[in-house]
Amino acid sequence: MISHVRRVDNGTYFTSNASGELVEPALTDDDLRELYGYPPTSGRPWVRANFVSSIDGAASVDGKSGGLGSEADRRVFRILRELADAVVVGAGTARAENYGGVSLDAEARARRQERGAPHTPPVVVISGRADLDAHSRLFAETAVPTIVIAGANADKERLSALESAGADVVRTDTSHVTTTVLLETLAGRGLHHILCEGGPGLFGRLCADDGIDELCSTVSPVLVGGQAPRISTSPSPHLVPMTREHILAEDDGTLLFRWVRSRPA
Secondary structure (H helix, E strand, O other): OOOOOOOOOOOEOOEEOOOOOEEOOOOOHHHHHHHOOOOOOOOOOEEEEEEEEEOOOOOOEOOEOHHHOOHHHHHHHHHHHHHOOEEEEEHHHHHHOOOOOOOOOHHHHHHHHHOOOOOOOOEEEEEOOOOOOOOOHHHHOOOOOOEEEEOOOOOHHHHHHHHHOOOEEEEOOOOOOOHHHHHHHHHHOOOOEEEEOOOHHHHHHHHHOOOOOEEEEEEEOOOOOOOOOOOOOOOOOOOOOOEEEEEEEOOOOOEEEEEEOOOOO
16 A cells, blocks of 8 residues: 555646636746745855756757746746856856846846845856857856856866956866865855756766755656757766655646755754
8 A cells, every 4th residue: 555645736836718818826926936935055055956858858859958948937947047146057058058148127136136136147157178159148148247167177268268258267276167166166256046057967967966955847748759868967876865845837737846955954
């Protein structure tokens, strides 16, 4: 006999009637900010990852995650960015997804400033070799300087070009940007509420290095097949127990999970 198993009812995320008008019960953006609020932190940054995947586990379609998103996913995506001190992404994902800086509307910027945060969180790109295009949207379309954390062996000319493009370049003492160095660098800049948006390699490394505190995962109601990667990849498996914080459901079948890791006090 299976014990301690409960049915999880589909709590409405937001729903619409035949005319496309929102109807109750519906979660407001303020409700979502409360549901996804960061816990108090002291010292070590709190690292939240956010990914979308298909029912069969694909993290992208034709190399990009955007094809898996829905309006529900995009709405939570905007809230998560508003709440973050910094958005961390690997260089490969930044290139594949044609990343620019974080763009928030005037109301979101005002809410951030009311709580004492800068109006816009920076994008932090992890690139051991600084293999980034200084003319890309990362540096040309951003309200605040993009932070690039590069390895000790990164090409000096590349670093100089990135700095000329307005990047805030941090060069580490190691050839690869380790999780320890990443977290120390972020904490040293007063960035404690971290949102990691990928890619799978960076997320896998953070999991392996005990660097992940929570995962916000959207499951899109589609099957993809093919050879698309999972949301997390690493040379070897690492079991990281998580606790379900909440599950939100949209009428179109989209499910939004928040998983949090319990740590010793």
